[in-house]
Amino acid sequence: MVFRRKKTATAVAHCNRGNALIKGNRRPLAQICAIRQSISKALVAYYQEYVDEASKKEIKDILIQYDPTLLVADPRRFEPKRFGGPGAGARYQKSY
DSSP states (O other): OOEEEETTTEEEEOOTTTTOOOOTTTOOOOGHHHHHHHHHHHHHHHHHHOOHHHHHHHHHHHHHHTTTTTTSSOOOOOOOTTTTTSSSSSOOEEEE
């Protein structure tokens, strides 16, 4: 079982022998990045635990060659609103 995050989306992936069922948190397609990351991470963890280390490295290299963001978390998070403006970075206009 692997937990992955992409911004605020969280995905959980289970990788079991002989089970080809893929579930995406029973959520809409907006979390597809987190689902892809969690499935990739679960696949690498499965190869590390049940298969040899060389196969794990081979799978990891294939996934990184396909998409470098599959095994790396996205550090961007929500920035809270601050006083003096309508958002985190925007300020109210003034004319004087």
